[in-house]
Amino acid sequence: MTKLVYILNGPNLNLLGKRQPDIYGNETLSSVEKQCRRLIVGTEFRLKFKQSNAEYQLIDWIHEARQEAHAIIINAAGYTHTSIAILDALNTFDGTVIEVHISDIKVREKFRHHSYISLRADEEVIGKGTNGYLIALQSIIKKSI
Numbered sequence: 001m002t003k004l005v006y007i008l009n010g011p012n013l014n015l016l017g018k019r020q021p022d023i024y025g026n027e028t029l030s031s032v033e034k035q036c037r038r039l040i041v042g043t044e045f046r047l048k049f050k051q052s053n054a055e056y057q058l059i060d061w062i063h064e065a066r067q068e069a070h071a072i073i074i075n076a077a078g079y080t081h082t083s084i085a086i087l088d089a090l091n092t093f094d095g096t097v098i099e100v101h102i103s104d105i106k107v108r109e110k111f112r113h114h115s116y117i118s119l120r121a122d123e124e125v126i127g128k129g130t131n132g133y134l135i136a137l138q139s140i141i142k143k144s145i
């Protein structure tokens with residue numbers, strides 16, 4: 001049986017690698033997806049890698065994940081700091097949840113310091129650049145060995 005991991009990305013992350021490289025680096029989201037897919041080759045894992053600018057869409061994917069996923073890796077981007085609705089959805093998911101942030105939200109503007117997602121996340125990978133997605137995925141793979 002394969003294990004499915006949802007990797008969910010919130011608003012504006014479609015612009016990754018195209019703007020603000022000083023904060024978010026040069027990798028595009030599609031290159032991050034490729035690296036994640038490379039990491040799972042030869043493992044029992046499968047990925048659904050998704051991005052949306054819409055809160056309801058992220059919530060719908062979390063609901064979908066409830067039916068079929070082993071784990072969720074989520075960078076909720078700006079919704080991290082505002083969305084009780086995404087937190088509520090994650091609280092209905094029984095598997096592992098890992099929160100990822102490319103930048104170190106704890107040393108940026110004060111309004112980024114609080115994360116609703118962290119109230120549910122089993123792990124947080126913060127400030128490791130886009131490598132954070134791979135660290136999160138590696139952690140899920142390790143746990144299942």
Ligand code: CA2
Nearest residue numbers: 012013015016019077078101102103112
């Ligand atoms: O550091 C992160 O991963 C963030 O989740 C990124 C969010 C920000 O609101 C969070 O506080 C921290 C912003 C995503 C915007 O992504 C862009 C990437 C490149 C260019 C412009 C926006």
